[in-house]
């Protein structure tokens with residue numbers, strides 16, 4: 259044994275320590291087992307900004323189900339009632355086509371955001387990150403200590419202290435998983451009805467099953483699966499390579515300034531190879547290897563490296579937000595053709611959505627000829643039978659009057675209409691099937707002809723017509 263072998267051992271151990279690379283997933287060991295990360299704490303300006311964002315989003319998530327707008331829930335998907343209340347507006351299943359605009363708009367918004375600022379969605383807005391970094395990771399740190407303490411305790415023997423802390427942590431994890439599951443369900447069941455039946459959901463077995471399912475999913479995700487959701491399940495990271503270009507602002511490492519990395523200040527470039535940016539990374543990657551699909555844009559490495567730079571008296575920004583062009587040339591170009599194309603499409607979709615949502619009718623009519631029986635002939639008359647579906651799309655009781663429209667089969671001799679229920683009262687969002695007849699003497703008939711029935715909203719005077727065809731032999 260040499261004299262300084264005691265000092266060489268930790269260095270040798272550090273040298274052999276596995277480093278994240280571009281060819282393997284750092285969170286999975288060579289034998290396929292999980293390399294469970296213990297993410298180090300970080301403080302800094304981006305950490306503060308993220309925490310503010312998480313707090314706002316978490317408060318919004320918990321509070322919105324309790325809020326009303328115009329006497330209606332602010333945001334509620336009423337699946338049994340086939341309707342949705344969205345910021346004061348009521349939408350029925352007949353408005354489902356608007357979801358198309360919403361989905362396309364949401365997709366394009368993420369395209370624009372990613373094209374401009376990389377995976378800012380993942381780091382700041384994605385529920386996976388917000389719950390993990392805003393709730394579950396802080397609980398873990400509070401109970402089990404910082405990274406070093408957690409690693410030491412996990413390696414140590416089972417003691418009362420260790421078991422007690424684990425038990426407390428997992429109890430809180432289960433509680434918050436359950437709480438978030440119930441609050442998620444409050445976007446589908448009116449919250450006051452929901453709180454009256456929690457926690458056992460007596461008489462509501464499907465709600466009980468859903469609450470248990472989501473509680474289990476969230477607990478599994480946040481207690482164990484964690485970053486694997488982003489790495490394995492989420493498709494967005496894989497889309498990144500098609501959305502990001504040379505001018506996208508990403509989180510990156512300034513190779514020109516940092517290399518050659520050397521342990522020791524002023525021994526090489528500004529990077530002192532301290533690995534702090536790796537220790538704080540929730541997906542376990544090394545940002546110095548360049549843009550990787552595992553990077554969720556969390557900004558931890560920026561704060562960690564800025565902290566190191568401050569400690570060694572070098573300027574901040576060795577790891578920073580910048581474009582690939584910016585890292586290479588010092589010049590960035592944020593607003594480029596790709597951005598404008600996305601933005602124009604997005605604005606067009608938004609305008610179309612607003613126009614369609616704003617011009618929605620307050621009631622909906624669908625009229626069809628009776629199936630399999632175009633007409634019947636009875637005592638020299640041709641009789642056509644129609645089935646009308648009338649739906650009240652408002653939150654108010656409504657009365658409608660049904661008549662034949664002024665232009666209906668004008669010019670034909672002896673036409674009569676039978677409307678068994680000319681006055682229809684419907685409750686909020688209610689609907690009804692109605693039967694209507696048109697009768698024409700056979701002698702008057704020459705060709706099939708379109709005509710209209712008229713439906714009048716008695717409260718507003720709004721009239722809608724519905725076109726049908728009269729047929730004969």
Ligand code: SF4
Pocket residue numbers: 511516528529530531532533534535536546562563566576577
């Ligand atoms: S934190 Fe900064 S100095 Fe340390 S290894 Fe990462 S890039 Fe280099």
Ligand code: SF4
Pocket residue numbers: 509535538539540541542543544545552553554555556557558559560
């Ligand atoms: S590389 Fe940096 S920004 Fe990306 S996930 Fe890791 S710590 Fe977050």
